[in-house]
Amino acid sequence: MWLIICAVIIILILLVLFYLLRPMYRPTCLLNLRDIHVVITGGSSGIGKELARQLLNEHQARVTILARNQKRLDECQQELAPDNHERLLCLSVDISGSYSNVQKAIEQACQYHGNRPVSILINNAAVFFAKTFDETTADEFEQMVRINYLGAVFCTKACLSSMHQLGSGRIVLISSQAGQIGIYGYTSYCSTKFALKGLAESLQMELARDNIYVTVVYPPDTDTPGLAEENKTKPIETQLINETSGVASAEEVARKIIKSTQRGSFSCWYGINGFLLDCLTSGAQPITNTLELISQCLTVGLARLIIVGLLNTFYTITRKRNSNKNKTN
Numbered sequence: 252m253w254l255i256i257c258a259v260i261i262i263l264i265l266l267v268l269f270y271l272l273r274p275m276y277r278p279t280c281l282l283n284l285r286d287i288h289v290v291i292t293g294g295s296s297g298i299g300k301e302l303a304r305q306l307l308n309e310h311q312a313r314v315t316i317l318a319r320n321q322k323r324l325d326e327c328q329q330e331l332a333p334d335n336h337e338r339l340l341c342l343s344v345d346i347s348g349s350y351s352n353v354q355k356a357i358e359q360a361c362q363y364h365g366n367r368p369v370s371i372l373i374n375n376a377a378v379f380f381a382k383t384f385d386e387t388t389a390d391e392f393e394q395m396v397r398i399n400y401l402g403a404v405f406c407t408k409a410c411l412s413s414m415h416q417l418g419s420g421r422i423v424l425i426s427s428q429a430g431q432i433g434i435y436g437y438t439s440y441c442s443t444k445f446a447l448k449g450l451a452e453s454l455q456m457e458l459a460r461d462n463i464y465v466t467v468v469y470p471p472d473t474d475t476p477g478l479a480e481e482n483k484t485k486p487i488e489t490q491l492i493n494e495t496s497g498v499a500s501a502e503e504v505a506r507k508i509i510k511s512t513q514r515g516s517f518s519c520w521y522g523i524n525g526f527l528l529d530c531l532t533s534g535a536q537p538i539t540n541t542l543e544l545i546s547q548c549l550t551v552g553l554a555r556l557i558i559v560g561l562l563n564t565f566y567t568i569t570r571k572r573n574s575n576k577n578k579t580n
Protein backbone atom coordinates (compact mmCIF):
# COMPACT_ATOMS: atom_id res chain seq x y z
CA MET A 252 0.00 0.00 0.00
CA TRP A 253 2.73 2.48 1.10
CA LEU A 254 4.76 1.51 -1.90
CA ILE A 255 1.93 2.49 -4.25
CA ILE A 256 1.38 5.83 -2.45
CA CYS A 257 5.11 6.61 -2.66
CA ALA A 258 5.21 5.69 -6.35
CA VAL A 259 2.19 7.91 -7.08
CA ILE A 260 3.76 10.83 -5.18
CA ILE A 261 7.05 10.42 -7.05
CA ILE A 262 5.25 10.30 -10.39
CA LEU A 263 3.26 13.42 -9.48
CA ILE A 264 6.45 15.27 -8.48
CA LEU A 265 8.10 14.23 -11.75
CA LEU A 266 5.10 15.39 -13.77
CA VAL A 267 5.11 18.79 -12.02
CA LEU A 268 8.88 19.03 -12.57
CA PHE A 269 8.53 18.19 -16.25
CA TYR A 270 5.77 20.81 -16.56
CA LEU A 271 7.86 23.49 -14.83
CA LEU A 272 10.98 22.57 -16.76
CA ARG A 273 9.37 22.37 -20.19
CA PRO A 274 11.15 24.27 -22.98
CA MET A 275 10.19 27.94 -23.18
CA TYR A 276 9.92 27.64 -26.96
CA ARG A 277 10.05 24.81 -29.41
CA PRO A 278 10.62 24.80 -33.19
CA THR A 279 7.56 23.38 -34.92
CA CYS A 280 9.55 20.84 -36.94
CA LEU A 281 12.97 19.98 -38.35
CA LEU A 282 13.70 22.62 -40.99
CA ASN A 283 13.79 21.31 -44.55
CA LEU A 284 16.74 22.94 -46.32
CA ARG A 285 15.86 22.17 -49.93
CA ASP A 286 15.74 25.34 -52.06
CA ILE A 287 15.79 27.69 -49.08
CA HIS A 288 18.09 30.73 -49.03
CA VAL A 289 21.04 30.50 -46.62
CA VAL A 290 23.46 33.40 -46.12
CA ILE A 291 26.93 32.49 -44.81
CA THR A 292 29.33 35.24 -43.81
CA GLY A 293 32.99 34.28 -44.23
CA GLY A 294 31.98 31.41 -46.50
CA SER A 295 35.09 31.66 -48.69
CA SER A 296 37.33 29.77 -46.26
CA GLY A 297 37.41 27.12 -43.50
CA ILE A 298 34.22 26.33 -41.59
CA GLY A 299 32.09 28.73 -43.69
CA LYS A 300 33.23 27.16 -46.96
CA GLU A 301 32.54 23.65 -45.64
CA LEU A 302 29.06 24.78 -44.54
CA ALA A 303 28.40 26.10 -48.04
CA ARG A 304 29.64 22.84 -49.59
CA GLN A 305 27.39 20.64 -47.44
CA LEU A 306 24.36 22.91 -47.83
CA LEU A 307 24.74 22.91 -51.61
CA ASN A 308 25.67 19.27 -52.20
CA GLU A 309 23.84 17.39 -49.47
CA HIS A 310 20.82 19.60 -48.83
CA GLN A 311 20.25 21.35 -52.19
CA ALA A 312 19.94 24.73 -50.49
CA ARG A 313 20.57 28.06 -52.22
CA VAL A 314 23.58 29.79 -50.75
CA THR A 315 24.94 33.33 -50.59
CA ILE A 316 28.50 33.78 -49.38
CA LEU A 317 29.67 37.15 -48.08
CA ALA A 318 33.42 37.83 -47.70
CA ARG A 319 35.87 40.57 -48.72
CA ASN A 320 38.59 39.09 -50.93
CA GLN A 321 37.27 38.80 -54.52
CA LYS A 322 39.94 36.34 -55.65
CA ARG A 323 39.07 33.85 -52.91
CA LEU A 324 35.37 34.33 -53.71
CA ASP A 325 35.98 33.52 -57.39
CA GLU A 326 37.93 30.38 -56.46
CA CYS A 327 35.11 29.40 -54.16
CA GLN A 328 32.49 29.79 -56.88
CA GLN A 329 34.60 27.58 -59.17
CA GLU A 330 35.18 24.94 -56.51
CA LEU A 331 31.73 24.73 -54.94
CA ALA A 332 29.40 25.23 -57.89
CA PRO A 333 31.37 24.89 -61.14
CA ASP A 334 28.35 24.00 -63.25
CA ASN A 335 25.51 25.08 -61.04
CA HIS A 336 26.03 28.81 -60.89
CA GLU A 337 22.51 29.84 -60.05
CA ARG A 338 22.49 28.07 -56.65
CA LEU A 339 25.52 29.93 -55.27
CA LEU A 340 26.18 33.65 -55.12
CA CYS A 341 29.54 34.92 -53.86
CA LEU A 342 29.44 38.61 -52.96
CA SER A 343 32.30 40.82 -51.88
CA VAL A 344 31.36 42.94 -48.87
CA ASP A 345 33.05 43.96 -45.64
CA ILE A 346 30.45 43.09 -42.98
CA SER A 347 32.13 45.47 -40.55
CA GLY A 348 31.97 48.44 -42.95
CA SER A 349 28.80 50.47 -43.24
CA TYR A 350 25.41 49.00 -42.38
CA SER A 351 23.92 50.27 -45.65
CA ASN A 352 26.48 48.22 -47.65
CA VAL A 353 25.52 45.08 -45.76
CA GLN A 354 21.84 45.84 -46.30
CA LYS A 355 22.41 46.32 -50.05
CA ALA A 356 24.32 43.03 -50.29
CA ILE A 357 21.46 41.14 -48.60
CA GLU A 358 18.89 42.77 -50.93
CA GLN A 359 21.02 41.84 -53.95
CA ALA A 360 21.30 38.27 -52.68
CA CYS A 361 17.53 37.87 -52.28
CA GLN A 362 16.97 39.19 -55.80
CA TYR A 363 19.62 36.85 -57.22
CA HIS A 364 17.89 33.83 -55.70
CA GLY A 365 14.56 34.64 -57.34
CA ASN A 366 13.37 37.06 -54.62
CA ARG A 367 13.78 34.38 -51.96
CA PRO A 368 13.95 35.89 -48.48
CA VAL A 369 16.78 34.70 -46.21
CA SER A 370 15.65 31.70 -44.13
CA ILE A 371 18.97 31.08 -42.39
CA LEU A 372 21.80 33.48 -41.58
CA ILE A 373 25.08 31.96 -40.43
CA ASN A 374 27.26 34.61 -38.80
CA ASN A 375 30.60 32.88 -39.27
CA ALA A 376 33.05 35.57 -40.49
CA ALA A 377 35.66 36.54 -37.92
CA VAL A 378 39.29 37.44 -37.51
CA PHE A 379 41.49 35.92 -34.86
CA PHE A 380 45.05 36.05 -33.61
CA ALA A 381 46.57 35.26 -30.24
CA LYS A 382 48.52 37.99 -28.46
CA THR A 383 48.67 39.21 -24.88
CA PHE A 384 46.63 42.27 -23.89
CA ASP A 385 49.82 44.34 -23.75
CA GLU A 386 50.83 43.36 -27.28
CA THR A 387 47.37 43.94 -28.79
CA THR A 388 47.04 47.46 -30.14
CA ALA A 389 43.96 49.64 -29.66
CA ASP A 390 43.29 49.39 -33.42
CA GLU A 391 43.41 45.60 -33.27
CA PHE A 392 40.85 45.60 -30.45
CA GLU A 393 38.62 47.85 -32.51
CA GLN A 394 38.93 45.71 -35.64
CA MET A 395 38.14 42.55 -33.69
CA VAL A 396 34.98 44.06 -32.16
CA ARG A 397 33.91 45.53 -35.52
CA ILE A 398 34.19 42.27 -37.46
CA ASN A 399 33.43 39.57 -34.89
CA TYR A 400 30.66 41.36 -33.00
CA LEU A 401 29.29 44.34 -34.97
CA GLY A 402 29.52 42.40 -38.25
CA ALA A 403 27.14 39.79 -36.78
CA VAL A 404 24.81 42.54 -35.53
CA PHE A 405 24.71 44.26 -38.95
CA CYS A 406 24.04 41.03 -40.87
CA THR A 407 21.36 39.93 -38.40
CA LYS A 408 19.64 43.32 -38.64
CA ALA A 409 19.75 43.16 -42.44
CA CYS A 410 18.23 39.64 -42.57
CA LEU A 411 15.48 39.99 -39.96
CA SER A 412 12.89 41.55 -42.25
CA SER A 413 13.30 38.50 -44.53
CA MET A 414 12.54 36.18 -41.64
CA HIS A 415 9.56 38.25 -40.48
CA GLN A 416 8.27 38.10 -44.02
CA LEU A 417 8.60 34.29 -44.00
CA GLY A 418 7.17 33.95 -40.50
CA SER A 419 10.15 31.83 -39.44
CA GLY A 420 13.94 31.71 -39.55
CA ARG A 421 17.25 30.72 -38.00
CA ILE A 422 20.11 32.93 -36.87
CA VAL A 423 23.39 31.15 -36.17
CA LEU A 424 26.25 32.80 -34.31
CA ILE A 425 29.61 31.04 -34.53
CA SER A 426 31.31 31.64 -31.20
CA SER A 427 34.10 29.34 -29.93
CA GLN A 428 35.10 27.41 -26.80
CA ALA A 429 37.03 30.65 -26.30
CA GLY A 430 33.57 32.26 -25.94
CA GLN A 431 32.94 30.11 -22.85
CA ILE A 432 36.26 30.35 -21.01
CA GLY A 433 38.84 33.16 -20.86
CA ILE A 434 42.19 32.04 -22.27
CA TYR A 435 45.73 33.47 -22.18
CA GLY A 436 46.38 35.37 -25.43
CA TYR A 437 42.71 35.88 -26.31
CA THR A 438 41.74 39.08 -24.47
CA SER A 439 40.45 40.60 -27.69
CA TYR A 440 39.06 37.42 -29.28
CA CYS A 441 37.38 35.97 -26.15
CA SER A 442 35.61 39.26 -25.44
CA THR A 443 34.00 39.34 -28.87
CA LYS A 444 32.99 35.67 -28.67
CA PHE A 445 31.52 36.06 -25.14
CA ALA A 446 29.56 39.06 -26.44
CA LEU A 447 27.80 36.85 -29.00
CA LYS A 448 26.19 34.84 -26.22
CA GLY A 449 24.66 37.95 -24.62
CA LEU A 450 23.38 38.96 -28.02
CA ALA A 451 21.96 35.47 -28.62
CA GLU A 452 20.15 35.19 -25.27
CA SER A 453 18.46 38.58 -25.56
CA LEU A 454 17.66 38.11 -29.24
CA GLN A 455 16.09 34.69 -28.64
CA MET A 456 13.83 36.14 -25.93
CA GLU A 457 12.65 38.77 -28.43
CA LEU A 458 12.25 36.44 -31.40
CA ALA A 459 10.79 33.21 -29.97
CA ARG A 460 7.26 34.56 -30.55
CA ASP A 461 8.11 35.06 -34.24
CA ASN A 462 9.23 31.48 -34.77
CA ILE A 463 12.87 32.55 -35.24
CA TYR A 464 15.48 30.44 -33.48
CA VAL A 465 18.98 31.43 -32.46
CA THR A 466 21.86 28.94 -32.26
CA VAL A 467 25.27 29.68 -30.71
CA VAL A 468 28.12 27.40 -31.83
CA TYR A 469 31.18 26.64 -29.71
CA PRO A 470 33.84 24.79 -31.77
CA PRO A 471 37.24 23.79 -30.36
CA ASP A 472 40.35 24.49 -32.51
CA THR A 473 39.32 23.54 -36.05
CA ASP A 474 41.60 22.68 -38.97
CA THR A 475 41.14 25.71 -41.29
CA PRO A 476 43.35 28.22 -43.14
CA GLY A 477 42.48 30.69 -40.36
CA LEU A 478 43.88 28.35 -37.69
CA ALA A 479 47.05 27.70 -39.74
CA GLU A 480 47.58 31.46 -39.95
CA GLU A 481 46.94 31.93 -36.22
CA ASN A 482 49.37 29.12 -35.34
CA LYS A 483 52.28 31.01 -36.97
CA THR A 484 52.39 33.49 -34.10
CA LYS A 485 50.44 31.79 -31.31
CA PRO A 486 52.08 32.05 -27.88
CA ILE A 487 53.08 28.64 -26.49
CA GLU A 488 50.77 29.19 -23.48
CA THR A 489 47.72 29.57 -25.71
CA GLN A 490 48.78 26.55 -27.77
CA LEU A 491 49.15 24.32 -24.69
CA ILE A 492 45.79 25.39 -23.24
CA ASN A 493 43.93 24.91 -26.52
CA GLU A 494 45.37 21.41 -26.91
CA THR A 495 43.12 20.30 -24.01
CA SER A 496 40.22 20.20 -26.48
CA GLY A 497 42.15 18.85 -29.50
CA VAL A 498 41.56 19.82 -33.13
CA ALA A 499 38.30 19.15 -34.96
CA SER A 500 37.81 18.93 -38.73
CA ALA A 501 35.84 21.63 -40.55
CA GLU A 502 33.69 18.85 -41.97
CA GLU A 503 32.46 17.55 -38.58
CA VAL A 504 32.05 21.08 -37.20
CA ALA A 505 29.91 22.13 -40.18
CA ARG A 506 27.82 18.95 -40.03
CA LYS A 507 26.75 19.56 -36.44
CA ILE A 508 26.06 23.24 -37.10
CA ILE A 509 23.59 22.27 -39.82
CA LYS A 510 21.89 19.68 -37.60
CA SER A 511 21.55 22.06 -34.63
CA THR A 512 20.25 24.81 -36.91
CA GLN A 513 17.59 22.52 -38.38
CA ARG A 514 16.50 21.57 -34.86
CA GLY A 515 16.63 25.15 -33.58
CA SER A 516 18.83 24.13 -30.59
CA PHE A 517 20.15 27.09 -28.62
CA SER A 518 23.68 25.77 -28.30
CA CYS A 519 25.87 23.56 -30.46
CA TRP A 520 28.95 21.95 -28.87
CA TYR A 521 31.55 19.29 -29.72
CA GLY A 522 32.76 16.25 -27.76
CA ILE A 523 32.82 15.63 -24.03
CA ASN A 524 34.70 18.88 -23.28
CA GLY A 525 32.10 20.78 -25.28
CA PHE A 526 29.28 19.11 -23.35
CA LEU A 527 30.91 19.91 -19.98
CA LEU A 528 31.61 23.52 -21.02
CA ASP A 529 27.98 23.90 -22.12
CA CYS A 530 26.77 22.59 -18.73
CA LEU A 531 29.22 24.85 -16.91
CA THR A 532 28.21 27.98 -18.81
CA SER A 533 24.51 27.20 -19.32
CA GLY A 534 23.64 30.01 -16.85
CA ALA A 535 20.34 31.56 -17.94
CA GLN A 536 20.36 30.26 -21.49
CA PRO A 537 17.01 29.03 -22.80
CA ILE A 538 16.35 25.31 -23.22
CA THR A 539 14.90 23.54 -26.20
CA ASN A 540 14.67 20.13 -24.58
CA THR A 541 13.83 18.98 -21.03
CA LEU A 542 16.38 16.14 -21.00
CA GLU A 543 19.10 18.67 -21.88
CA LEU A 544 18.12 20.73 -18.83
CA ILE A 545 18.16 17.70 -16.53
CA SER A 546 21.62 16.65 -17.76
CA GLN A 547 22.88 20.22 -17.23
CA CYS A 548 21.52 20.32 -13.65
CA LEU A 549 23.13 16.99 -12.82
CA THR A 550 26.51 17.86 -14.35
CA VAL A 551 27.09 21.51 -13.52
CA GLY A 552 28.74 20.85 -10.12
CA LEU A 553 31.04 18.20 -11.56
CA ALA A 554 31.96 20.47 -14.49
CA ARG A 555 32.88 23.23 -12.05
CA LEU A 556 35.20 20.85 -10.17
CA ILE A 557 36.85 19.68 -13.41
CA ILE A 558 37.38 23.21 -14.71
CA VAL A 559 38.94 24.33 -11.42
CA GLY A 560 41.40 21.43 -11.71
CA LEU A 561 42.16 22.41 -15.30
CA LEU A 562 42.52 26.09 -14.43
CA ASN A 563 45.23 25.09 -11.95
CA THR A 564 47.15 23.50 -14.82
CA PHE A 565 46.54 26.52 -17.08
CA TYR A 566 47.81 28.94 -14.41
CA THR A 567 50.87 26.72 -13.86
CA ILE A 568 51.58 26.85 -17.62
CA THR A 569 51.36 30.64 -17.76
CA ARG A 570 53.40 31.16 -14.55
CA LYS A 571 56.16 28.82 -15.72
CA ARG A 572 56.62 30.72 -18.95
CA ASN A 573 56.72 34.04 -17.11
CA SER A 574 59.45 32.82 -14.77
CA ASN A 575 61.46 31.52 -17.79
CA LYS A 576 61.06 34.87 -19.53
CA ASN A 577 62.17 36.68 -16.39
CA LYS A 578 65.28 34.48 -16.13
CA THR A 579 66.38 35.31 -19.67
CA ASN A 580 65.81 39.05 -19.17
Ligand SMILES: NC(=O)C1=CN([C@@H]2O[C@H](COP(=O)(O)OP(=O)(O)OC[C@H]3O[C@@H](n4cnc5c(N)ncnc54)[C@H](OP(=O)(O)O)[C@@H]3O)[C@@H](O)[C@H]2O)C=CC1
Nearest residue numbers: 293295296297298318319320346376377427472473475477
Ligand atom coordinates in the same frame (compact mmCIF):
# COMPACT_ATOMS: atom_id res chain seq x y z
N1 LIG B 1 39.40 27.61 -36.83
C1 LIG B 1 39.26 27.52 -35.51
O1 LIG B 1 40.11 26.99 -34.81
C2 LIG B 1 38.03 28.03 -34.86
C3 LIG B 1 37.23 28.97 -35.48
N2 LIG B 1 36.10 29.43 -34.82
C4 LIG B 1 35.26 30.42 -35.45
O2 LIG B 1 34.75 29.89 -36.65
C5 LIG B 1 34.58 30.91 -37.62
C6 LIG B 1 35.30 30.55 -38.90
O3 LIG B 1 36.64 30.31 -38.63
P1 LIG B 1 37.65 29.78 -39.77
O4 LIG B 1 36.91 28.99 -40.74
O5 LIG B 1 38.80 29.19 -39.06
O6 LIG B 1 38.11 31.18 -40.41
P2 LIG B 1 39.00 31.52 -41.70
O7 LIG B 1 40.01 32.53 -41.27
O8 LIG B 1 39.47 30.29 -42.37
O9 LIG B 1 37.93 32.27 -42.62
C7 LIG B 1 37.38 33.47 -42.21
C8 LIG B 1 36.38 33.95 -43.23
O10 LIG B 1 35.80 35.18 -42.78
C9 LIG B 1 35.90 36.14 -43.83
N3 LIG B 1 35.96 37.48 -43.25
C10 LIG B 1 36.85 37.95 -42.35
N4 LIG B 1 36.61 39.25 -42.09
C11 LIG B 1 35.53 39.60 -42.83
C12 LIG B 1 34.82 40.83 -43.01
N5 LIG B 1 35.16 41.93 -42.37
N6 LIG B 1 33.77 40.84 -43.84
C13 LIG B 1 33.41 39.72 -44.52
N7 LIG B 1 34.06 38.55 -44.39
C14 LIG B 1 35.11 38.49 -43.56
C15 LIG B 1 37.17 35.73 -44.59
O11 LIG B 1 37.19 36.20 -45.90
P3 LIG B 1 37.94 37.61 -46.30
O12 LIG B 1 39.16 37.69 -45.48
O13 LIG B 1 38.15 37.51 -47.77
O14 LIG B 1 36.94 38.67 -45.95
C16 LIG B 1 36.99 34.22 -44.59
O15 LIG B 1 36.09 33.83 -45.59
C17 LIG B 1 35.09 32.18 -36.96
O16 LIG B 1 33.99 32.85 -36.39
C18 LIG B 1 36.00 31.67 -35.87
O17 LIG B 1 36.11 32.58 -34.82
C19 LIG B 1 35.76 28.98 -33.59
C20 LIG B 1 36.52 28.06 -32.96
C21 LIG B 1 37.72 27.51 -33.54
Ligand SMILES: CCCCCCCCCCCCCCCC(=O)[C@@H](N)CO
Nearest residue numbers: 379427428429472493495524527554558
Ligand atom coordinates in the same frame (compact mmCIF):
# COMPACT_ATOMS: atom_id res chain seq x y z
C1 LIG C 1 34.30 21.69 -17.68
C2 LIG C 1 35.43 21.04 -18.34
C3 LIG C 1 35.75 21.50 -19.66
C4 LIG C 1 37.14 21.35 -20.06
C5 LIG C 1 37.54 21.93 -21.34
C6 LIG C 1 38.37 23.14 -21.27
C7 LIG C 1 39.22 23.25 -22.47
C8 LIG C 1 39.66 24.61 -22.78
C9 LIG C 1 40.26 24.67 -24.15
C10 LIG C 1 39.73 25.77 -24.95
C11 LIG C 1 40.07 25.68 -26.38
C12 LIG C 1 39.71 26.93 -27.09
C13 LIG C 1 39.89 26.84 -28.55
C14 LIG C 1 39.63 28.12 -29.21
C15 LIG C 1 39.65 27.96 -30.67
C16 LIG C 1 39.50 29.20 -31.41
O1 LIG C 1 38.50 29.84 -31.39
C17 LIG C 1 40.71 29.61 -32.16
N1 LIG C 1 41.34 28.59 -32.85
C18 LIG C 1 40.47 30.74 -33.02
O2 LIG C 1 41.33 31.68 -32.58
